[in-house]
Amino acid sequence: MNASDSSAPLDLAQTRQRIDAIDREIQQLIAERARWAQQVGKAKGELKAAVDYYRPEREAQVLRMVIDRNAGGPLSNEEMVRLFREIMSACLAQQEPLKIGFLGPEGTFSQQAVLKHFGHSIKGLPLATIDEVFQEVAAGNADFGVVPIENSSEGTVNSSLDLFVTSPLKICGEIELRVHQHLLARSGRLEDIERVYSHPQSLGQCKAWLRANLPKAERIPVSSNAEAARRARNADDAAAIAGETAAHIYGLKVVSRSIEDRPDNTTRFFVIGRELFPASGHDKTSLLMSVKDKPGALYELLTPFAEQGLSMTKIESRPARTGKWEYVFFVEVEGHVEDPRMSGAIAAAAARAAELKVLGSYPVALL
Amino acid sequence: MNASDSSAPLDLAQTRQRIDAIDREIQQLIAERARWAQQVGKAKGELKAAVDYYRPEREAQVLRMVIDRNAGGPLSNEEMVRLFREIMSACLAQQEPLKIGFLGPEGTFSQQAVLKHFGHSIKGLPLATIDEVFQEVAAGNADFGVVPIENSSEGTVNSSLDLFVTSPLKICGEIELRVHQHLLARSGRLEDIERVYSHPQSLGQCKAWLRANLPKAERIPVSSNAEAARRARNADDAAAIAGETAAHIYGLKVVSRSIEDRPDNTTRFFVIGRELFPASGHDKTSLLMSVKDKPGALYELLTPFAEQGLSMTKIESRPARTGKWEYVFFVEVEGHVEDPRMSGAIAAAAARAAELKVLGSYPVALL
Numbered sequence: 241m242n243a244s245d246s247s248a249p250l251d252l253a254q255t256r257q258r259i260d261a262i263d264r265e266i267q268q269l270i271a272e273r274a275r276w277a278q279q280v281g282k283a284k285g286e287l288k289a290a291v292d293y294y295r296p297e298r299e300a301q302v303l304r305m306v307i308d309r310n311a312g313g314p315l316s317n318e319e320m321v322r323l324f325r326e327i328m329s330a331c332l333a334q335q336e337p338l339k340i341g342f343l344g345p346e347g348t349f350s351q352q353a354v355l356k357h358f359g360h361s362i363k364g365l366p367l368a369t370i371d372e373v374f375q376e377v378a379a380g381n382a383d384f385g386v387v388p389i390e391n392s393s394e395g396t397v398n399s400s401l402d403l404f405v406t407s408p409l410k411i412c413g414e415i416e417l418r419v420h421q422h423l424l425a426r427s428g429r430l431e432d433i434e435r436v437y438s439h440p441q442s443l444g445q446c447k448a449w450l451r452a453n454l455p456k457a458e459r460i461p462v463s464s465n466a467e468a469a470r471r472a473r474n475a476d477d478a479a480a481i482a483g484e485t486a487a488h489i490y491g492l493k494v495v496s497r498s499i500e501d502r503p504d505n506t507t508r509f510f511v512i513g514r515e516l517f518p519a520s521g522h523d524k525t526s527l528l529m530s531v532k533d534k535p536g537a538l539y540e541l542l543t544p545f546a547e548q549g550l551s552m553t554k555i556e557s558r559p560a561r562t563g564k565w566e567y568v569f570f571v572e573v574e575g576h577v578e579d580p581r582m583s584g585a586i587a588a589a590a591a592r593a594a595e596l597k598v599l600g601s602y603p604v605a606l607l
Numbered sequence: 608m609n610a611s612d613s614s615a616p617l618d619l620a621q622t623r624q625r626i627d628a629i630d631r632e633i634q635q636l637i638a639e640r641a642r643w644a645q646q647v648g649k650a651k652g653e654l655k656a657a658v659d660y661y662r663p664e665r666e667a668q669v670l671r672m673v674i675d676r677n678a679g680g681p682l683s684n685e686e687m688v689r690l691f692r693e694i695m696s697a698c699l700a701q702q703e704p705l706k707i708g709f710l711g712p713e714g715t716f717s718q719q720a721v722l723k724h725f726g727h728s729i730k731g732l733p734l735a736t737i738d739e740v741f742q743e744v745a746a747g748n749a750d751f752g753v754v755p756i757e758n759s760s761e762g763t764v765n766s767s768l769d770l771f772v773t774s775p776l777k778i779c780g781e782i783e784l785r786v787h788q789h790l791l792a793r794s795g796r797l798e799d800i801e802r803v804y805s806h807p808q809s810l811g812q813c814k815a816w817l818r819a820n821l822p823k824a825e826r827i828p829v830s831s832n833a834e835a836a837r838r839a840r841n842a843d844d845a846a847a848i849a850g851e852t853a854a855h856i857y858g859l860k861v862v863s864r865s866i867e868d869r870p871d872n873t874t875r876f877f878v879i880g881r882e883l884f885p886a887s888g889h890d891k892t893s894l895l896m897s898v899k900d901k902p903g904a905l906y907e908l909l910t911p912f913a914e915q916g917l918s919m920t921k922i923e924s925r926p927a928r929t930g931k932w933e934y935v936f937f938v939e940v941e942g943h944v945e946d947p948r949m950s951g952a953i954a955a956a957a958a959r960a961a962e963l964k965v966l967g968s969y970p971v972a973l974l
Contacts, residue, residue, distance in 0.1 A: 255646050256665070262640045263669060263691070266633055267676055270690060273629045274681045279622050298623070302630060309634055314641045319697045319728065323637060324630070326693050330686045344855040361686065366855045488711040488733045489833070 270327060277331040289336040290362075291383035296413050296511070297520035299328060300603030304522070307606070318607055322356075329359025341365045341373045341382035349483065353415045353509045354386045374403050377512055385512045386415065391441055391505070396556050400510070401570055404528060404599050405558075411526050411600030413511030416607075420498045420505070421446055424486065425472055425479040428493030433457055437468035438481035446481055448501040454479075466490075508605070516600060519576035524553060526599040527571045529589065537592075538569060544588035545573050548581040576601040637694060644698040656703040658750035663780050663878070664887035666695060667970030671889070674973070685974055689723075696726025708732045708740045708749035716850065720782045720876045721753045741770050744879055752879045753782065758808055758872070767877070768925060768937055771895060771966050778893050778967025780878030783974075787865045787872070788813055791853065792839055792846040795860030800824055804835035805848035813848055815868040821846075833857075875972070883967060886943035891920060893966040894938045896956065904959075905936060911955035912940050915948040943968040 250258070280293060306324045307317050315323075332338065340358055342350040344366025354364055365382050367373050373385040387403075390396045404411075421442055425433055433454055436443070440461040443450070450459065457479075462468050465482035469490040472480035479495060480486065487494055531537035538557075545552060554572040575582040577598055590596040617625070647660060670688050677687045699705065707725055709717040711733025721731055732749050734740050740752040754767045771778075788809055792800055800821055803810070807828040810817070817826065824846075829835050832849035836857040839847035846862060847853065854861055898904035905924075912919060921939040942949040944965055957963040 250646070252647060255643055259640055259643050259647075260669070260672065262636050262643065263672070264676065266636045266640070266694070267673060267687065267691070269629050269633045269636070270687070271677070271679065271681060273626055273633070276622055276626050276629065278681065279617070280619060280626075302627070305627065305630070306634060309631065310638075312638065314638060314645065314701060315697055319700070320634065320637070322727070323690075323693055323697055324634070326690055327633070330682055330690055333686070334681060360689070366851070368855070368858070484733070488735070491735070 270330075273327065274331045274334060278334060289383075290332045290338045293332055293335070294338060294383070295517060297517050297523075297603055299325075300520040300522070300606065302328065303606050321607055325357075325359040326361070329361035333361035338362045338384065339365055339382045341367050341376045341385040343367060343370055343373060343387065348485070349417060349419050349507055350386055350388060350509065353388075353417045353507075356417060357386070357413065357415045357509075357511065358384075370397075370400050371403060374407050374409060374512065377409055377514065378407065380514070383513070384412070385409075386509050387512060389414075389508050389510045391419075391445060391507045396570075397441065398558065401556065401558060404570075404597075405568060407512075409512045409514060410516050411510045411602050412513040412515070412517050413602045414524070414605045415509040415511065416506050416605040417509065418505065419445075419500070419507050420483065421481050421500045422484065422487065422494050423479050423496040423499050424469060424482055424490075424492035425476075425495050426492055427476050428495055430454070430495050432477055433479045433495070434477040435460055435475075436479050436481060437462050437471045439463070439465050439468065442468075442481045445500045445502075445505055449496075449499040453496070453499075510600075511602070512600075516577070516598075517602070519578045519601065520603040522604050523574075523576040523601050524604055525573050525575055525577055525582060525586075525601040527573065527586070527589075528595075528597040528599055529569045529571060530594045530596075531569075540592050541569070541589045541596075542571070544585040545571075548585045550575050550582060550585060570599075574604075637697075640694065641698045641701060645701060656750075657699045657705045660699055660702070661705060661750070662884060664884050664890075664970055666692075667887040667889070667973065669695065670973050688974055692724075692726040693728070696728035700728035705729045705751065706732055706749045708734050708743045708752040710734060710737055710740060710754065715852070716784060716786050716874055717753055717755060717876065720755075720784045720874075723784060724753070724780065724782045724876075724878065725751075737764075737767050738770060741774050741776060741879065744776055744881065745774065747881075750880070751779070752776075753876050754879060756781075756875050756877045758786075758812060758874045764808065765925065768923065771937075772925075772935060774879075776879045776881060777883050778877045778969050779880040779882070779884050780969045781891070781972045782876040782878065783873050783972040784876065785872065786812075786867070786874050787850065788848050788867045789851065789854065789861050790846050790863040790866050791836060791849055791857075791859035792843075792862050793859055794843050795862055797821070797862050799844055800846045800862070801844040802827055802842075803846050803848060804829050804838045806830070806832050806835065809835075809848045812872055813866045813868060816863075816866040820863070820866075877967075878969070879967075883944070883965075884969070886945045886968065887970040889971050890941075890943040890968050891971055892940050892942055892944055892949060892968040894940065894953070894956075895962075895964040895966055896936045896938060897961045897963075898936075907959050908936070908956045909938070911952040912938075915952045917942050917948060917952060937966075941971075 376382040377385040435458045468480035469486035472478045556570040558568045743749040744752040835847035836853035839845045923937040925935045
């Protein structure tokens with residue numbers, strides 16, 4: 241029986257009995273699911289840690305099915321996906337849980353991205369720099385790392401991208417997270433503010449708002465939003481742009497809330513790991529390519545992908561750090577390296593490039 | 608079919624098909640549960656916000672059933688309870704989600720307690736002081752508040768208890784949370800440390816460790832562990848006792864991990880709200896009583912509870928703040944005010960007390 245087709249309304253006690261019966265079934269099924277998840281581990285040999293079981297392509301497939309089935313509601317896709325992430329997270333953590341490195345401290349957008357993607361049955365390792373996230377994953381102290389890669393209004397986080405040039409790590413997932421920026425100040429009064437501190441990314445995300453509301457204030461870029469809040473604490477004429485957390489840590493008042501110019505302001509993160517995973521059926525491939533002579537040579541490198549009908553979702557050029565890499569291009573193409581069209585295009589591009597590196601093939605972010 | 612009684616082992620693809628089928632059932636049931644939860648709302652009239660549906664006694668009953676049924680595993684009680692808290696949290700948040708005030712910033716033990724108890728489908732309001740948590744709940748800006756009340760090694764958080772003397776708010780839940788304390792310092796070397804900053808509660812929780820490992824160091828109590836970390840940042844001979852979060856926010860190294868004297872170091876929190884809720888079947892009642900003349904009169908006040916066979920789980924005396932309250936006692940008794948034995952004992956005690964106030968009856972903490 242279904243709540244919506246009950247002819248006569250049940251009283252509270254009867255409704256609760258129905259819910260109890262449903263809970264009993266849900267619980268049996270979760271326990272059964274956990275037992276089958278153990279079986280998957282055994283099918284792969286006698287493994288010990290969650291990292292040996294974790295398959296991002298499989299998780300993406302499971303969650304896509306969840307969304308497909310969720311058409312009738314009543315819960316939103318976000319809520320239903322969140323519940324299934326937690327169920328998978330708990331099933332996976334029956335052995336030693338996944339260790340995930342991220343740019344700390346706790347309470348950052350990076351931590352939110354970790355929990356959104358991996359659920360709560362994990363061990364989070366907050367680290368001081370993006371560089372350290374790469375190092376800890378490479379050294380095996382973290383199973384995976386989560387690093388910010390670009391913002392929908394402000395573009396690429398270049399420091400993350402540059403690390404891929406020399407790192408042996410692979411991209412095995414992407415995460416998209418909505419972010420809100422606030423104007424914070426000690427006084428709490430807009431009219432007192434003559435200087436605004438923030439990370440350059442955040443200043444950029446709020447450019448139009450600043451122009452409209454604080455046209456005369458000086459904009460001072462600093463290393464992080466937390467550092468901005470710390471500085472704003474010391475003067476009555478200073479403000480910071482940062483998240484809610486920073487306001488509370490540094491005892492600042494929220495002068496204006498959600499001042500990001502675009503209401504869909506989203507930050508994208510990469511999940512980095514030590515190996516490539518199989519295709520999930522809806523994937524992207526990130527490539528790093530260099531040409532020795534001139535930027536114009538890029539077109540030649542891209543032709544093989546166009547010929548195979550593979551669409552490019554992003555291209556970004558970076559100055560090379562060594563003489564060897566004169567231009568470095570980060571390219572994202574829809575598809576997986578397992579796809580023969582993709583592997584063919586990569587081979588053709590590799591023949592023309594000074595260097596070509598597959599950074600990873602990974603499921604497209606879900607929600 | 609069950610994973611454990613499969614005679615021939617299935618291959619990976621077959622196992623995944625089984626899991627897909629289970630997920631389909633789980634999802635249908637969660638959606639059905641969400642629809643029934645809406646029905647509960649309708650049965651109570653046309654209500655709008657989650658606070659109108661939230662019934663702590665019912666949640667406690669549901670989770671006790673979850674634990675009873677979980678005997679066979681394979682997931683731990685903690686994990687299974689966590690999943691059901693999230694399912695209930697999502698079902699409840701179909702309308703406007705619960706707003707929960709707590710002692711901020713984000714990343715504090717108080718926030719952990721909020722999420723443990725209410726799940727993630729809530730809106731958390733980090734506040735600057737315990738006093739503000741009381742105010743925001745009283746004013747209706749928060750539906751419930753979560754305040755620390757005592758620690759297993761260090762005893763009562765008196766500032767919280769004192770607020771109940773004058774507050775009209777009711778206790779409608781308790782939460783128990785394991786907490787770990789770390790020794791943090793800029794240098795990271797134990798031999799450099801001559802001063803240790805921390806909240807008095809935390810210093811107390813690590814007394815034996817400090818005596819054994821830093822017998823000569825000065826112990827300096829400060830207002831919060833975050834403040835301790837902030838101070839330790841400025842000198843090479845200073846350390847702080849605080850949680851993981853503070854280490855990352857203030858860029859300190861963990862000199863020694865989990866230095867709390869008792870491995871079961873637990874902090875207890877109260878959930879405060881504006882009304883009393885019905886009995887869950889396994890409840891506690893918190894009372895505040897005063898006697899006008901002498902402390903000895905307390906015995907008389909307690910007699911009615913003993914006579915009714917109601918056992919006392921805690922008693923705490925506090926200096927009165929007004930002349931009117933010469934002694935104030937906080938007493939916790941097993942049972943609910945709805946129980947006639949409890950109401951009888953309360954009436955008898957009230958007749959003898961200068962003043963008696965029922966602070967709340969609430970489900971005993973689960974895990």
